[in-house]
Amino acid sequence: MDAGSQQADTGTAESFADALKPGTELLHGQFRIEKFLNAGGFGMTYLARDSLDRIVVIKECFPSSMCCRNNGKVMARSRQHQAEFDAVVKHFGAEARRLSKLQHNNIVGIHQVFEDNLTAYMALDFVRGRDLLDTIEDPKMTLHPRDVKGILLRCLEAVHYIHTNDVLHRDISPDNILIDGKGNPVLIDFGAAKEEATRASRALSALHVVKDGYSPHEFYIAGSTQDASSDLYSLGATFYHVLTGEAPPDSQARVSAIAADRPDPYRPVSGNFPQFEDAFLHAIDKALSVFPPDRIQSAREWIELVDTERRRSAALAQAELDRQIELSISKLVQETNKQVEADIKAQEVKQSVERKEAQRLQKLAEEQARQRKKTLDELAMLDDQTFMQEQARASQMSAERTAKQAHDELTGTGGKKRSILSRVLPFGLLRGTFRSGGRSDYL
Ligand SMILES: Nc1ncnc2c1ncn2[C@@H]1O[C@H](COP(=O)(O)OP(=O)(O)OP(=O)(O)O)[C@@H](O)[C@H]1O
Numbered sequence: 356m357d358a359g360s361q362q363a364d365t366g367t368a369e370s371f372a373d374a375l376k377p378g379t380e381l382l383h384g385q386f387r388i389e390k391f392l393n394a395g396g397f398g399m400t401y402l403a404r405d406s407l408d409r410i411v412v413i414k415e416c417f418p419s420s421m422c423c424r425n426n427g428k429v430m431a432r433s434r435q436h437q438a439e440f441d442a443v444v445k446h447f448g449a450e451a452r453r454l455s456k457l458q459h460n461n462i463v464g465i466h467q468v469f470e471d472n473l474t475a476y477m478a479l480d481f482v483r484g485r486d487l488l489d490t491i492e493d494p495k496m497t498l499h500p501r502d503v504k505g506i507l508l509r510c511l512e513a514v515h516y517i518h519t520n521d522v523l524h525r526d527i528s529p530d531n532i533l534i535d536g537k538g539n540p541v542l543i544d545f546g547a548a549k550e551e552a553t554r555a556s557r558a559l560s561a562l563h564v565v566k567d568g569y570s571p572h573e574f575y576i577a578g579s580t581q582d583a584s585s586d587l588y589s590l591g592a593t594f595y596h597v598l599t600g601e602a603p604p605d606s607q608a609r610v611s612a613i614a615a616d617r618p619d620p621y622r623p624v625s626g627n628f629p630q631f632e633d634a635f636l637h638a639i640d641k642a643l644s645v646f647p648p649d650r651i652q653s654a655r656e657w658i659e660l661v662d663t664e665r666r667r668s669a670a671l672a673q674a675e676l677d678r679q680i681e682l683s684i685s686k687l688v689q690e691t692n693k694q695v696e697a698d699i700k701a702q703e704v705k706q707s708v709e710r711k712e713a714q715r716l717q718k719l720a721e722e723q724a725r726q727r728k729k730t731l732d733e734l735a736m737l738d739d740q741t742f743m744q745e746q747a748r749a750s751q752m753s754a755e756r757t758a759k760q761a762h763d764e765l766t767g768t769g770g771k772k773r774s775i776l777s778r779v780l781p782f783g784l785l786r787g788t789f790r791s792g793g794r795s796d797y798l
């Protein structure tokens with residue numbers, strides 16, 4: 356649907372009884388509705404003008420299965436619907452606030468989230484262009500394979516960005532990709548987007564969004580595991596449509612066929628579109644595998660499969676990385692070897708120093724022993740000499756005493772007492788007293 360041309364031709368807009376009428380003001384006149392665009396499961400889409408007279412797109416939270424409009428206000432259809440309706444409005448506002456933090460060239464910009472008429476709204480950038488569905492259905496439009504590949508790669512960049520921010524789009528299809536005036540794809544309609552944590556919400560599962568042909572089989576099962584490969588299945592289906600002119604067979608029909616041992620009704624694009632590279636076609640078939648583990652697992656993986664240039668530079672970057680790693684490893688090995696050599700050398704030096712020190716100590720001990728022995732020998736020699744001298748002195752004294760005694764006897768003078776003493780003290784006792792270190796005071 357070309358929202359821009361609808362703006363010029365208000366008469367063609369599909370009317371919807373509960374839609375806000377042109378001229379309705381929102382947020383105290385900050386926005387003025389120009390035209391109703393569409394009604395989906397979660398809400399209604401309008402073209403509007405903001406206070407600066409710029410065209411914006413307004414999405415109104417209006418889950419028609421559980422609410423209706425009364426005097427402009429949005430109310431739950433019945434008391435039983437109240438809790439569900441409140442939960443959806445709360446989720447819509449929270450989701451819009453979270454999405455407003457996502458900023459990417461290929462994702463529609465949200466510039467305001469607000470509440471009015473007892474429901475929630477978001478104001479989005481108006482993308483001047485037409486959606487991909489219109490583009491491929493227009494017989495006057497032919498997309499060159501180069502353009503198709505360019506659009507796919509930019510969509511993959513956007514999908515990679517939302518997935519790395521923990522958001523699944525859950526409603527990727529040709530009518531939710533707008534192509535702006537410069538041929539850039541812009542992903543819209545995050546109404547069904549869910550953060551992992553909110554998947555279990557019962558109120559939201561009541562609004563379970565499925566689009567036959569584009570939704571993988573897990574989207575049909577409440578509470579099933581949904582991951583990046585689920586969005587990539589939808590993107591594969593979108594580009595299958597771009598190539599073949601129609602959506603692939605409904606995933607539930609495919610599962611039933613496989614379960615009943617019948618052939619998968621899916622007809623691969625590989626080998627059927629020679630104007631496209633094999634890698635490009637093969638990636639679409641892989642993304643559209645029925646069972647999640649067989650699919651492409653991430654947008655990044657798909658980009659590398661398809662983008663020859665990027666694949667080449669990724670391979671070069673990897674080779675360079677490998678080379679750097681190899682260089683680092685060989686440098687590390689060299690440094691380790693050097694360190695080991697240095698350690699061995701240091702150990703050898705230490706051992707040699709220790710050996711020399713031991714030898715020095717050994718020599719010192721030997722020298723000390725030699726010195727001690729020499730000293731003892733000298734002392735012994737000295738002792739012998741002293742003994743000899745003492746003996747000589749004692750003999751001399753004895754001779755003198757004998758001579759004196761003889762003299763005294765001859766002259767008849769005293770000294771008897773002394774003479775007796777010299778006879779009583781044996782000579783050997785005098786010598787022993789000296790040798791045992793005692794004093795020879797007996798004399
Ligand atoms: N930001 C936008 N700029 C221009 N046109 C837009 C923009 N957003 C939506 N539209 C137009 O409005 C149409 C409907 O909008 P959208 O896809 O957001 O809602 P939906 O599919 O009707 O609802 P739901 O959210 O329930 O799936 C689109 O097909 C597109 O033509």
Ligand SMILES: [Mg+2]
Pocket residue numbers: 395530531544
């Ligand atoms: Mg839509």
